[in-house]
Amino acid sequence: MTAPSRHGRLRAHGGGLTPYLFMLPAVLMVAAVLGYPAVAGLARSFTQWNGFEPPIPAGLANYSRLLSDPVFWKALRNTALIAATTPVWILADLVLAVLLHQKIAGWKFFRSVYFLPVVMSVVVIGILFNLVLSVEGPLNMALKLIGLGSLAHEWLGDPRTALPAVIGVMWWSQFGKGVMIFLAGLSTMPEDLFDAAKVDGASMPQIFRHVTMPLMRRIMEFYAALLLLVTFKGSYPYVYVMTQGGPGGKTLVLDYMIHEQAFRFNKLGYGSAIGLVLLLALMAVTLFQWRLLQTRDWGATHERNCRPSAANGTAAAAPPPLAVAPARRPGLPAPQPRRPQRSLPDLLHALVGVQAVRGVYP
């Protein structure tokens, strides 16, 4: 038996060149608005360029400056600090989603309200929190009212609290998205597992720790990747509106630094070099996440987590024994490789109703 020809393979996938023709406009668009700037940025990163005069070749000067630039390291540190808080964001979102999933009184109202910040403009959120966190703002007034006046201060003006305040606002603006994703995920989980755990006398925290979290693991991984992107390349508008990198550079992040170098100091070559570093960092994170999704499959995890324990018949989070291929009866067709019960795109489709996710996570 010979391997099918390339054309045959294309035909087997249906439609010959037609799918590619359909994809062409999108590919051209991506190449024009993302590919070309990325390549141009790479080229510019090896020059000294003020944006309007001809660029001067500078070799690796921008990169060597970057290594010795304390401001760059500060910005990288702040960016990494923001990214490092994402597990807390995820956990908080998951807890809120679980509480809503219990259908507590007014859960529909809370579900809508929680999503509100997601649809608000970041600029509006920034301005709002500039007022909330101001020295005479509602937060300080509330602290004074409950007898914690000693804690009231300039949240965004104090180098110790400015970055945590920005992180808090970022979480606030994103948590609705997380809650929605987790809620949708919870609604697809088999209720019998939760019931079984309850019957066995598991407490709420135990159910959360040993049933909910393992079941939601893949969704958490997906959301973690999403949040990493937000923290790496989405912190700019928050910083721009709220602190502009201050006080004293304590909230300076990489994407704000790119803007500062390129458009404040007219150093577009240096800004491009920082941009490239940010791009590489993002690619590394995305690749890591992609590998994670490729190497683990939802079905196995799901099956492993749902396998009844020999001892008590309840869901067990312990690792399963090594799978042993069952003996095949003569005459029966060879078993097809087992498809995961739910692939991640299926799951995401079910969760957020975004068909396009299929293309992103094949």
Place this chain on the structure above:
Amino acid sequence: MELTFWAGWSLSKDDPRGKFITDALDAFQKENPHIKVTPVTQPFAKYDEIFQSALVSNSGPDVAAVLPGDWMDKFMAAWKPLTLSDAEKQAMVDLPSVSQKFDPNSGTYYAIPWGIEVFFFYYNKSLFKQAGLDPEKPPATWDDLTAACAKLKAAHITPLAFGAKGGAALNHWMQEGMAQLMDPGDGARMARGEILATDPRIAGMFKRTVDYVQNCAQEGYRTMPLVPDPIDYMAAGKAAMVVGWLSRMVYVDKGLGTGNFGIFPFPALPDAKHPGCVAAGAGGANAATKWSKHPAEAEKLAKFLSTAPMQQKMLTDLTIIPGRKDFDTSGVQWPPMKQGLQWLSSGCNVSPLVVWHLPQEASAELYKQFELVLAGETTSDKALLEVDKVIKQVTGK
């Protein structure tokens, strides 16, 4: 034919300066009915960044109200050299700190100034009186200023309105301090990295400013932006003093009313080499851009605000000191403005514009460090050493 005019402040008719400029543009269009001018307001704090983006994409205005300092040098590629007659050149104010700013390459003017700026203290006479201070005798020395702060605080009055967000407000204090402490030419030496931030004159003024702000500014000063909030705060009667451009007098007057406020120049420093000197410098100017499709008309519009009648109106209506020599002060209404003009004509004008002469990245570092010192995160000495590092890195010294 359509021309676009950009300014880094409100061009709304509700704003005194905005109304003045839009009225002036209307007058220009009446004189030149074939030209339609579209005014565009850009945010002051981001004006240079927006201009930079426009420059890269050749999509900026035909005429721009430009700022002094780095502005002219930074955007040299944008400006169309102006053709000035001898009469126009002679009419232009001959303060080097003004003309050089708009003439970065000797002999060629790229912008025509319509205003000179100087920083003064504004003070609220009622609050001074309330604190037992003589409202007609404002502080004349640094010790007087410190004593005034103590007395105002004792009377539970906020002595100073200050906006430390971004740190750039330091600029005003440093400039005025350096006018008394430095010699002409020192600014250029700073730009070359020959005078560092740890220079005793700069360090002394820096520490003085930090102390004064920490002791006398309002609660929440660290998150208040430089403009326009501190002036508005003071004009609302919430603080007794503020340092501001003389051209902001119209806003203080709007808030406190004529007769309820006064101005005084930066008090004499104990170690002043040139006591009484103020740092008068370039304020605003108009420039035509190279990408204008109607260069002759753009140049005409750029010069319009600097014509004698417009300049005279600007002085009397807006308290902006003209960029021309031939102005008449008899129509000036505000007593503080008369006083300010008197101080300015007293002959002592060193105007080294020291901080503006720092390399831009060093200025940015200075402002960052100022914020950290105000927050108690570092000391003034350590902060200035950090600024020195940046100066050395940028100038290669």
